[in-house]
Amino acid sequence: MKCPYCHHVDTQVIDTRISEEGDSIRRRRRCASCDKRFTTYERIELAMPVIVKKNGSRSEYESSKLRASLMLALRKRPVSAEAVETAIQRIEEKLLASGEREIVSGHLGELVMRELKRLDKIAYIRFASVYKSFEDVSEFVEAIQEVKKK
Incomplete structure (x- = not known):
């Protein structure tokens, strides 16, 4: 996952939580280069035919x-x-x-x-x-x- 601040490709997941609804995962990440933190969300993507x-x-x-x-x-x-x-x-x-x-x-x-x-x-x-x-x-x-x- 690229850092949104410095665009470095090496980021580390420091915390993972499942949403209350159970339909997504929230991840806190830290950039190895600039040391800034950011949040990403992982959701299921279903494609209709x-x-x-x-x-x-x-x-x-x-x-x-x-x-x-x-x-x-x-x-x-x-x-x-x-x-x-x-x-x-x-x-x-x-x-x-x-x-x-x-x-x-x-x-x-x-x-x-x-x-x-x-x-x-x-x-x-x-x-x-x-x-x-x-x-x-x-x-x-x-x-x-x-x-x-x-």
Whole structure:
């Protein structure tokens, strides 16, 4: 670790502590050259996979886009904000657990539909109608019958 004062590369850890939340490590360091002390923090960095769209383009995963899609489908439906956040967390955990660097948008859409089916059947139908590009009423009927079965 470089010293932020003299930029010397030889620093010594003199104290290490885990944060109260347990999600980071605080280290006090001393520079061997200028003898000044400074603090560094070590945290886990999780990288979400890149989303590969139908046209082959790639974009960074954005939690805000996922939230906006869910909120649009759930508009005027009796679902709490807490339930939406829990659904987003489940989707993000599944994305991280996959270990993949890239995920096709279709897979993300399927994860969203699963969560919406769990949260609210009407929101699920709304999302599915756009996601699956329903062309006629029979496709709506099929989706509704699928929801009724379960």
